[in-house]
Amino acid sequence: xxxxxxxxxxxxxxxxxxxxxxxxxxxxxxxxxxxxxxxxxxxxxxxxxxxxxxxxxxxxxxxxxxxxxxxxxxxxxxxxxxxxxxxxxxxxxxxxxxxxxxxxxxxxxxxxxxxxxxxxxxxxxxxxxxxxxxxxxxxxxxxxxxxxxxxxxxxxxxxxxxxxxxxxxxxxxxxxxxxxxxxxxxxxxxxxxxxxxxxxxxxxxxxxxxxxxxxxxxxxxxxxxxxxxxxxxxxxxxxxxxxxxxxxxxxxxxxxxxxxxxxxxxxxxxxxxxxxxxxxxxxxxxxxxxxxxxxxxxxxxxxxxxxxxxxxxxxxxxxxxxxxxxxxxxxxxxxxxxxxxxxxxxxxxxxxxxxxxxxxxxxxxxxxxxxxxxxxxxxxxxxxxxxxxxxxxxxxxxxxxxxxxxxxxxxxxxxxxxxxxxxxxxxxxxxxxxxxxxxxxxxxxxxxxxxxxxxxxxxxxxxxxxxxxxxxxxxxxxxxxxxxxxxxxxxxxxxxxxxxxxxxxxxxxxxxxxxxxxxxxxxxxxxxxxxxxxxxxxxxxx
Amino acid sequence: xxxxxxxxxxxxxxxxxxxxxxxxxxxxxxxxxxxxxxxxxxxxxxxxxxxxxxxxxxxxxxxxxxxxxxxxxxxxxxxxxxxxxxxxxxxxxxxxxxxxxxxxxxxxxxxxxxxxxxxxxxxxxxxxxxxxxxxxxxxxxxxxxxxxxxxxxxxxxxxxxxxxxxxxxxxxxxxxxxxxxxxxxxxxxxxxxxxxxxxxxxxxxxxxxxxxxxxxxxxxxxxxxxxxxxxxxxxxxxxxxxxxxxxxxxxxxxxxx
Numbered sequence: 086x087x088x089x090x091x092x093x094x095x096x097x098x099x100x101x102x103x104x105x106x107x108x109x110x111x112x113x114x115x116x117x118x119x120x121x122x123x124x125x126x127x128x129x130x131x132x133x134x135x136x137x138x139x140x141x142x143x144x145x146x147x148x149x150x151x152x153x154x155x156x157x158x159x160x161x162x163x164x165x166x167x168x169x170x171x172x173x174x175x176x177x178x179x180x181x182x183x184x185x186x187x188x189x190x191x192x193x194x195x196x197x198x199x200x201x202x203x204x205x206x207x208x209x210x211x212x213x214x215x216x217x218x219x220x221x222x223x224x225x226x227x228x229x230x231x232x233x234x235x236x237x238x239x240x241x242x243x244x245x246x247x248x249x250x251x252x253x254x255x256x257x258x259x260x261x262x263x264x265x266x267x268x269x270x271x272x273x274x275x276x277x278x279x280x281x282x283x284x285x286x287x288x289x290x291x292x293x294x295x296x297x298x299x300x301x302x303x304x305x306x307x308x309x310x311x312x313x314x315x316x317x318x319x320x321x322x323x324x325x326x327x328x329x330x331x332x333x334x335x336x337x338x339x340x341x342x343x344x345x346x347x348x349x350x351x352x353x354x355x356x357x358x359x360x361x362x363x364x365x366x367x368x369x370x371x372x373x374x375x376x377x378x379x380x381x382x383x384x385x386x387x388x389x390x391x392x393x394x395x396x397x398x399x400x401x402x403x404x405x406x407x408x409x410x411x412x413x414x415x416x417x418x419x420x421x422x423x424x425x426x427x428x429x430x431x432x433x434x435x436x437x438x439x440x441x442x443x444x445x446x447x448x449x450x451x452x453x454x455x456x457x458x459x460x461x462x463x464x465x466x467x468x469x470x471x472x473x474x475x476x477x478x479x480x481x482x483x484x485x486x487x488x489x490x491x492x493x494x495x496x497x498x499x500x501x502x503x504x505x506x507x508x509x510x511x512x513x514x515x516x517x518x519x520x521x522x523x524x525x526x527x528x529x530x531x532x533x534x535x536x537x538x539x540x541x542x543x544x545x546x547x548x549x550x551x552x553x554x555x556x557x558x559x560x561x562x563x564x565x566x567x568x569x570x571x572x573x574x575x576x577x578x579x580x581x582x583x584x585x586x587x588x589x590x591x592x593x594x595x596x597x598x599x600x601x602x603x604x605x606x607x608x609x610x611x612x613x614x615x616x617x618x619x620x621x622x623x624x625x626x627x
Numbered sequence: 628x629x630x631x632x633x634x635x636x637x638x639x640x641x642x643x644x645x646x647x648x649x650x651x652x653x654x655x656x657x658x659x660x661x662x663x664x665x666x667x668x669x670x671x672x673x674x675x676x677x678x679x680x681x682x683x684x685x686x687x688x689x690x691x692x693x694x695x696x697x698x699x700x701x702x703x704x705x706x707x708x709x710x711x712x713x714x715x716x717x718x719x720x721x722x723x724x725x726x727x728x729x730x731x732x733x734x735x736x737x738x739x740x741x742x743x744x745x746x747x748x749x750x751x752x753x754x755x756x757x758x759x760x761x762x763x764x765x766x767x768x769x770x771x772x773x774x775x776x777x778x779x780x781x782x783x784x785x786x787x788x789x790x791x792x793x794x795x796x797x798x799x800x801x802x803x804x805x806x807x808x809x810x811x812x813x814x815x816x817x818x819x820x821x822x823x824x825x826x827x828x829x830x831x832x833x834x835x836x837x838x839x840x841x842x843x844x845x846x847x848x849x850x851x852x853x854x855x856x857x858x859x860x861x862x863x864x865x866x867x868x869x870x871x872x873x874x875x876x877x878x879x880x881x882x883x884x
Contacts, residue, residue: 106879107738107876107878172882173883174884178884263714359712359882464884467711478711478714483714483716
């Protein structure tokens with residue numbers, strides 16, 4: 086049978102009927118998924134919050150660019166993997182086809198533990214960088230005591246835990262309602278969050294440094310109790326040890342940890358690759374598009390914020406908030422960028438809207454990372470290295486509810502750790518563990534075209550070469566170098582992560598849990614007559 | 628009779644009957660359904676020398692778990708990844724011994740254009756209704772000769788809009804209702820009907836009188852669709868036309884996890 090064609094191509098008859106599959110997420114959904122996990126506003130919030138304070142003298146603009154370039158390298162590697170093995174489940178998909186089964190599971194467990202941990206961090210930041218400064222600003226401008234009291238109250242342990250847990254449970258409810266509903270909510274939230282970011286830029290463009298200083302002093306003089314509190318805060322920080330002297334390119338690299346951390350989200354669509362249409366196009370645009378758009382927005386917003394609020398002031402206010410010292414002065418609540426924007430305009434409404442935008446950006450992390458964890462757990466269950474109950478789906482919503490609610494429980498436990506213990510500083514090292522896991526998988530990807538040619542030859546990128554090498558080899562090599570770069574940048578950064586003995590013990594412990602879990606499951610399956618290693622060898626390929 | 632795996636038809640009928648006994652509603656669609664709905668013209672199918680490979684069913688999503696339990700009890704191997712990844716919208720099963728795949732589509736057949744099943748599975752048995760069979764074929768954008776020939780046989784066997792024929796008649800009112808609010812589906816549907824008419828000569832066994840009957844029914848249906856009032860959404864979309872993609876892209880069937 087041959088094709089016949091006529092005018093406009095409508096007369097064509099095809100040889101094969103497409104009897105396949107409608108996948109849920111298109112290229113735009115993938116872009117939204119990833120940029121939501123990058124969380125543009127959160128990146129601005131955390132860079133402007135931690136950057137000037139703890140990396141004084143570090144170049145924020147250069148940090149954004151460095152992290153953007155390096156994350157693009159990592160994304161390139163992940164794109165190659167995801168296009169070659171377009172399945173849902175994160176690095177577990179890649180590791181299970183290229184590494185020993187025990188290592189694949191362990192790396193995946195480390196990865197999703199980290200992402201679930203960051204769900205709880207996001208809930209925590211929603212409160213301290215979003216809700217609290219909003220209430221504070223409302224209180225300062227209106228004089229409403231309930232707002233001022235509320236700003237302090239929400240950051241107390243129990244209220245913070247309850248609010249944060251409520252946020253985490255809400256994520257579970259949304260994911261449990263189905264992928265289409267979740268993607269729809271992400272599109273709506275993204276639109277609103279972008280409006281918040283645009284508003285922030287407009288506020289900064291329409292304001293001036295002089296206006297901010299004047300407004301700040303007018304508002305804060307009666308609260309802080311000194312004349313010219315703006316400069317008084319800077320002076321007291323200098324006396325407290327804050328200085329930009331000695332800053333160099335290493336300071337900037339460490340500072341870039343705070344722009345890199347949110348950018349990691351740009352590659353998170355590896356968790357839903359099996360549900361993406363036109364995966365090569367979607368993953369490329371989705372990952373690289375998220376990185377480029379984010380960095381562009383940062384490069385517009387951050388210099389503006391610096392020029393209006395003042396780098397020294399931002400650094401001093403946050404530094405003094407965290408570093409005790411005699412006579413130190415600072416803002417009564419966290420000197421977040423949304424609070425500063427409200428002070429600039431002397432408007433609690435502006436703070437509310439900017440905070441809402443920031444809160445929505447931070448919110449987008451939560452169901453996204455949660456989904457990542459859920460997809461990995463389901464993938465383990467299908468390969469029978471985790472209890473099959475993890476793959477159970479609800480009879481009404483048809484979503485993997487067991488995996489979803491296990492994820493919620495884990496995130497709530499992390500929330501409790503932050504709020505009720507001093508363990509946070511220890512647990513934050515987990516991002517290094519996740520990067521190490523990604524490094525190992527990316528390194529495996531360098532050799533994949535040679536170790537599994539029968540799989541790679543079916544990849545849409547199999548025929549593409551870079552400098553005579555398979556594209557996947559080059560992409561994953563760049564990805565490996567990129568992930569290693571930030572592994573070590575975080576390793577030597579005590580603020581963002583670090584390497585204290587108890588932290589390293591935690592990382593070692595999680596890897597050990599993964600290994601133990603695998604061998605326990607292997608023994609259990611063996612008692613059922615199932616050889617897990619054999620199941621891995623039988624994993625079907627696209 | 629030149630049709631491989633004819634025993635798949637018996638298996639499909641058996642599954643429908645035994646599922647019904649368990650309170651589970653399955654309705655056959657696809658090539659097997661076309662055969663079952665065209666008893667007077669089975670000889671036309673014989674010429675195609677087709678090999679049956681799949682059994683496709685329509686079902687209700689609220690019965691997803693019951694369907695799954697039923698199929699597993701029938702010793703079929705379930706594709707867990709598809710079930711979870713599609714959130715119960717689609718099931719895939721493999722017969723334990725034969726090269727037979729069973730696809731179950733719940734609440735709608737969702738390919739180039741979605742075809743809803745809600746409230747319609749009771750219209751006929753053991754297959755979906757003739758109306759939905761026609762929609763199933765005519766929603767395919769990259770349509771092939773097999774699909775066109777199936778449609779020719781269906782249109783030969785079943786009148787359009789003849790209420791006295793009951794469930795044997797293709798319900799043009801229902802089709803008009805769908806097409807009047809969905810320009811993309813209207814475009815695909817009417818384009819494909821045109822192809823059916825055009826490619827009748829490729830089927831030499833169809834007599835002149837039969838050819839006239841098929842063409843007449845196609846003309847009747849297209850006429851009704853074109854005359855039916857259209858929604859504002861339809862009209863706005865029609866202005867864009869095929870400059871923007873008007874259908875969903877269908878991937879190759881593959882694993883999700």
